[in-house]
Amino acid sequence: MLEDKLKQVQEKVQLALANRREAKQTGDRVTLVAVTKNHGPEVITQSLALGLQHIGENRVQEAKHKQELLPPGGIWHLIGHLQTNKARQAVAHFTLIESVDSMRLLVLLDHEAARINKVQEVLLQLNIAHEEQKTGFRREEYLELLPQLPSYQHIRVRGLMVIAPAAADPEEVRPVFAAGYRCYCRLQELYPQIDCLSMGMSSDYPVAIEEGANMVRVGTALFGPRDYSLKF
Numbered sequence: 001m002l003e004d005k006l007k008q009v010q011e012k013v014q015l016a017l018a019n020r021r022e023a024k025q026t027g028d029r030v031t032l033v034a035v036t037k038n039h040g041p042e043v044i045t046q047s048l049a050l051g052l053q054h055i056g057e058n059r060v061q062e063a064k065h066k067q068e069l070l071p072p073g074g075i076w077h078l079i080g081h082l083q084t085n086k087a088r089q090a091v092a093h094f095t096l097i098e099s100v101d102s103m104r105l106l107v108l109l110d111h112e113a114a115r116i117n118k119v120q121e122v123l124l125q126l127n128i129a130h131e132e133q134k135t136g137f138r139r140e141e142y143l144e145l146l147p148q149l150p151s152y153q154h155i156r157v158r159g160l161m162v163i164a165p166a167a168a169d170p171e172e173v174r175p176v177f178a179a180g181y182r183c184y185c186r187l188q189e190l191y192p193q194i195d196c197l198s199m200g201m202s203s204d205y206p207v208a209i210e211e212g213a214n215m216v217r218v219g220t221a222l223f224g225p226r227d228y229s230l231k232f
């Protein structure tokens with residue numbers, strides 16, 4: 001049952017918070033994003049009923065389809081790579097776009113947000129482990145971008161998103177999360193108002209929290225395996 005699984009996740013979150021050593025810059029609360037991709041819309045209804053306000057989806061089309069089937073509600077996060085030709089729809093359908101992974105996309109989102117008079121909240125996705133198959137800003141690009149952020153007037157950067165490489169033992173990726181936290185601190189020195197460090201999924205969220213995450217994206221641990229036969 002979702003209620004039991006949620007309790008287990010919440011307990012692990014609290015335990016990880018208690019185990020944190022440093023990481024003072026991200027506060028002492030964690031936002032749990034319920035990742036509902038490849039599950040039916042009823043899973044979102046159940047999540048909202050249990051007080052999970054933050055809904056994570058990785059495809060614009062799928063989220064749009066579910067939003068059309070559900071009453072208004074929830075705070076929708078886009079967590080998957082966004083193709084530039086979907087930028088307009090993404091701005092229309094998501095409160096927080098966590099997966100901003102290129103300058104080109106940032107420019108486009110700023111433009112699309114301006115069109116509808118919105119200030120789009122985003123996270124910058126970092127490719128900390130320099131994985132070829134993953135998108136995200138590399139360190140040099142990120143450092144170059146930092147001073148330019150205020151020029152995007154319809155974008156509000158709220159922080160960073162990190163996806164760790166898959167690992168059999170989450171301890172292996174602890175250094176990736178620690179590096180994510182250091183990048184966050186650097187961003188916060190320039191922009192003290194930032195408040196989100198999104199790191200960790202079902203397999204590694206406790207380690208991510210120990211290293212400073214204050215937002216975790218959890219799917220499987222709440223909802224079980226995804227159903228890839230569902231078509232949206």
Ligand SMILES: *Cc1c(COP(=O)(O)O)cnc(C)c1O
Nearest residue numbers: 035058079201202217218219220
């Ligand atoms: C699917 C996904 C998750 C959730 O993964 P689980 O292992 O099911 O918790 C988290 N973050 C991103 C970016 C994802 O695409």
